[in-house]
Amino acid sequence: MTYLSINENPKNFNNNTYMKKVSFLILIIHSSFYFAQDIPKERVVNIVSTLASDEMKGRKFGTPENDKAAEYIASEFKKDNLDYCFGDSYLIPFEYKGQKGFNVCGIKKGTSEKSLAFSGHFDHIGTNNKEGDNIYNGADDDASGIATVIGIADYFKNKKTDYSMVFMAFNAEEIGLKGSKALSENTNLTPVFSNITALFNFEMLATESQFGKNAVFMTGDEFSDFDELINKNAGNGLKVYPDPYKNEQLFYRSDNVNFVKKKIIAHSISTVDMTKATHYHAVNDDIKIVDAENLTNIINNFAKTIEKLNTKNFTPKYNDKVNFDF
Ligand SMILES: [Zn+2]
Numbered sequence: 084m085t086y087l088s089i090n091e092n093p094k095n096f097n098n099n100t101y102m103k104k105v106s107f108l109i110l111i112i113h114s115s116f117y118f119a120q121d122i123p124k125e126r127v128v129n130i131v132s133t134l135a136s137d138e139m140k141g142r143k144f145g146t147p148e149n150d151k152a153a154e155y156i157a158s159e160f161k162k163d164n165l166d167y168c169f170g171d172s173y174l175i176p177f178e179y180k181g182q183k184g185f186n187v188c189g190i191k192k193g194t195s196e197k198s199l200a201f202s203g204h205f206d207h208i209g210t211n212n213k214e215g216d217n218i219y220n221g222a223d224d225d226a227s228g229i230a231t232v233i234g235i236a237d238y239f240k241n242k243k244t245d246y247s248m249v250f251m252a253f254n255a256e257e258i259g260l261k262g263s264k265a266l267s268e269n270t271n272l273t274p275v276f277s278n279i280t281a282l283f284n285f286e287m288l289a290t291e292s293q294f295g296k297n298a299v300f301m302t303g304d305e306f307s308d309f310d311e312l313i314n315k316n317a318g319n320g321l322k323v324y325p326d327p328y329k330n331e332q333l334f335y336r337s338d339n340v341n342f343v344k345k346k347i348i349a350h351s352i353s354t355v356d357m358t359k360a361t362h363y364h365a366v367n368d369d370i371k372i373v374d375a376e377n378l379t380n381i382i383n384n385f386a387k388t389i390e391k392l393n394t395k396n397f398t399p400k401y402n403d404k405v406n407f408d409f
Pocket of ligand 1: 224364
């Protein structure tokens with residue numbers, strides 16, 4: 084910002100040519116910021132703290148606050164100029180055990196009909212009846228994943244891409260992956276899902292991974308070449324590690340699995356250190372535990388990685404180790 088000190092010299096103030104040069108310089112600096120389009124940390128913090136606020140009361144499926152969270156995500160999808168996945172709304176209703184709720188789905192058209200999909204779940208586990216802090220804010224689980232999905236939509240808002248992009252926020256994950264199941268089985272979406280080349284499901288990215296910063300792990304790494312292809316194109320040193328918690332069977336325990344059933348390449352991506360995550364399904368999973376710097380870097384670096392992918396250089400495949408019937 085050196086041009087400011089130039090302005091401070093009163094001799095230069097009436098010099099028209101000089102001012103034109105300065106204005107031009109300011110314009111260039113502004114444009115380069117604009118085209119860089121990195122998602123600012125404040126934006127990430129804003130999304131996570133909106134979803135993880137006490138007013139959202141833990142976003143439990145079947146509550147008005149859960150609907151409110153869905154509407155908030157839909158409004159962000161609108162700001163990012165996404166199209167509806169079908170019909171005339173981002174909000175796609177479903178019913179589970181007599182209770183109604185919404186999944187959220189938006190799409191950005193690319194040159195190709197083929198798409199990459201990005202997802203996370205926005206529901207969490209509500210509140211308890213104890214004294215004191217009794218709200219499960221779910222900042223990490225999984226407001227961080229939704230911030231990643233919206234962050235990627237922000238990043239590509241004014242960019243043309245080869246792949247189309249599908250953005251999904253699932254409901255009712257915490258009661259057994261019910262929202263993603265309903266959405267994956269919704270026949271109105273068959274044209275959308277039949278074009279998905281790969282789904283990135285973001286699940287708990289708010290804390291530093293056991294591999295350090297700017298690093299994530301991926302579930303089901305042994306079943307496809309997805310991680311190898313991502314690492315080959317990784318932006319800014321982002322690294323995808325194999326799942327270090329294989330005994331937990333995380334590949335089959337998150338929303339990606341409802342798309343694995345459809346034989347779509349679908350992995351969950353996370354940073355959570357399962358050996359010491361004391362905030363997991365606890366009331367202290369709130370904004371205070373979020374490493375916003377690292378989360379923002381990961382979102383931007385995923386976006387930069389995805390920016391390099393096209394229908395020719397990125398066509399991940401399952402190998403024969405994967406199990407489709409479970
Ligand atoms: Zn959870």
